[in-house]
Structure formats: structure tokens, C-alpha cells
Amino acid sequence: MVEQMNPGSITDIFVDEENRFKYMFLAFGACVRGYRSMRKVVSIDGTWLKGKYNGVLLVASAQDGNYHQYPLAWGVVDVECTSSWSWFLTKLLEVVPDEDEFVIISDRHQGIINAVSTVYRNAHHGHCTWHFSQNMKTRCKKKGATEMFLHIAKIYKTFEFDIAYNEFRNRYPEAAQYLDERDSLDRWTRAYCPKTRYNIMTTNGVESINARLLEERKLSIIALLDSLQRLTSSWFARYRHASIASNTNLTPTIEGILRSRFTDAQGMQVFELGRMEFDVRSRGHSAIVDLESKRCTCRVFDIDRIPCAHAIAASWLANIDLYDICSQYYSTMSWCMAYSETVYPVPEENEWPPQH
Numbered sequence: 001m002v003e004q005m006n007p008g009s010i011t012d013i014f015v016d017e018e019n020r021f022k023y024m025f026l027a028f029g030a031c032v033r034g035y036r037s038m039r040k041v042v043s044i045d046g047t048w049l050k051g052k053y054n055g056v057l058l059v060a061s062a063q064d065g066n067y068h069q070y071p072l073a074w075g076v077v078d079v080e081c082t083s084s085w086s087w088f089l090t091k092l093l094e095v096v097p098d099e100d101e102f103v104i105i106s107d108r109h110q111g112i113i114n115a116v117s118t119v120y121r122n123a124h125h126g127h128c129t130w131h132f133s134q135n136m137k138t139r140c141k142k143k144g145a146t147e148m149f150l151h152i153a154k155i156y157k158t159f160e161f162d163i164a165y166n167e168f169r170n171r172y173p174e175a176a177q178y179l180d181e182r183d184s185l186d187r188w189t190r191a192y193c194p195k196t197r198y199n200i201m202t203t204n205g206v207e208s209i210n211a212r213l214l215e216e217r218k219l220s221i222i223a224l225l226d227s228l229q230r231l232t233s234s235w236f237a238r239y240r241h242a243s244i245a246s247n248t249n250l251t252p253t254i255e256g257i258l259r260s261r262f263t264d265a266q267g268m269q270v271f272e273l274g275r276m277e278f279d280v281r282s283r284g285h286s287a288i289v290d291l292e293s294k295r296c297t298c299r300v301f302d303i304d305r306i307p308c309a310h311a312i313a314a315s316w317l318a319n320i321d322l323y324d325i326c327s328q329y330y331s332t333m334s335w336c337m338a339y340s341e342t343v344y345p346v347p348e349e350n351e352w353p354p355q356h
């Protein structure tokens, strides 16, 4: 019935040999299509259900162009393990293709790590830095270690990261040893991530979706599905209004980021190097900007896909419209498209058409 009311939805239920419920998957057609206008980074997370059915609720969420969570798919499984995550991710493939640029973010649950490596073979699997920092505390409780770890994970340039990580290692050797033993740099640092994870360093956003469902997690599965539909519909209604009301070219969050970078760009000296290439200097530092390939040696432009202060300064000299060099993922048009459709409720069972 979900598919009849919401064309393009993907639903599935898996039962074991004795016909006992094992797994459930749900993705609304409106979300499946809305994801097409979004950055290719998806966070996944599981949380315990508290009702009669002691299962786990799984969520996959993208982030819209205004940095808000965008719930893509839901699952209910009996327990979090490699096989349940593999089943969920195999269904998720129909919503989120295993494209080369795709990045999936999660905590370091072994079941997720195993499942991602077999189902999403082309994707990069990044790990949530917040979870990792909490794990790190078991080895090092020194004041300031968590904050410094979270800070260095976000550094853009590998060179700057190496310096900062050495300093971290000197200050907190037990913590650095723990990190080195448990994970590789490409999983938890922005600088060494081989693909683009943008601003998405943690799964905190997807966990906030779970936190909203505190009461719903006590419901039966049918009632839970109903409340997931209501949550998604109200989510869509809220951001549909916000995106339609936005009268700027880019989403409000990105316009805000650009405004703060404008301030930094003022006073920078720009020297033309070649066609669309510029040397931008400020306070004794130099950055090379290529406006054609949308890159800068500071790497902020490359990774955020939003012009850095150097690129803004260069664009003024080159007389190039900033909106032309900002990723279309952040346009108000893309934001509106994400919420343009309606998620309809499934009618009461007695209203269902007769089955033949």
C-alpha cells in the first residue's frame, strides 16, 4: 500500500524459515527522487526499539543543501550484525547507487564495516569522528584531548594535518597510539579522505532523527511505520515552506558562509598567474586558486565545493559571478526540488482495495 500511495517507494520484508519477522525496509518515493539533487554523502545509524519488539531501527540520511538532515530510508531489524546491515544496505542500493563519488558515514560497528565493504564496493566508508573520540576516551581521559582530536580531524590540508597530529601525538601519546591501532587516517580525517565528505564528519545528525523518535520507538512496527510517514511528511512540509520562502540564489546557510568569507577576502592581494589561475596572498601566506577547475591549494574550495576566501578574492579580479563557481547542490533550486513532492499516508486497512 505504501507504493500505491507513494509511487517509486521501496519496501521489503524478510522473514525466516519459520515465517518469523526478521527485517523490514522502507524508503518513500519522494525521498528517493529528492536525493538526486543532493550531495552524495549518506550517514547510517542504528538505535534500539523499546517496545514489545526488541529490534533495532536503522536510518539512512543525506544532508540537504542547507545542511539539514534528509531521511532517506528506514529499516527495522532484529539485531545489528553483518547480515542485517548487509540486507539493509542491499535494499539501500536501490535508493543510493554505489557511485564512485559516494561516501557513507557511520560509527565503527564491525557489522557495518563488514556490510559496507561487501555491498558498497566503490564507495568510501568514513567513520564518525564523534564516536571515535568517545572510544578514544577509554585510553586517554586527559583534558583537551577530545577537543583537539575533533579539531584536527576537520583540517583540510594534509600538510597542516600532519603538523597538528604530531603535536597531538606529543601531548597525548596514549590517545594517538589508540587511534593508530584502531583506524586509518582516510577513515577519520577530512584531509586524507580520498573522496569528498564536505562538512560531514559525524553521524550526529542522523542520531538526532533517532532522538526525535523517542516515543515512537516504543510502538509496534505497524504504528512505527505510520509515525515514520508522519515524521517524513511534516519534515517535507516544513522545509518545503522554508525553501520556497528563500529568495537568495543559494540556501541561507551557504549564503551565510559566503558572507563570512567575503570579510576574510577583503584585503587579500590577488595576482593573475595564467588563464583563470591566481596567486592570492594574505598575512604572509599564499594560495593558488584555479577558478576553472574550482580548486585552491587551501583545499576548502575543493572539499566544501563553496568558494574559499581566496577564490572569492580571485573571482572579484576575474569578474566572475560567485554563484557560477559554487556547487549546484547548494542552490535554492536544488533545495526546493528536494522537498517538492508529497509523502502520503497509507490509508486504514479497511480502506484497502480487495486483493485478488
Ligand SMILES: [Zn+2]
Pocket (backbone or CB within 6 Å): 287, 296, 297, 298, 299, 300, 301, 308, 309, 310, 311
Ligand atoms: Zn583557498
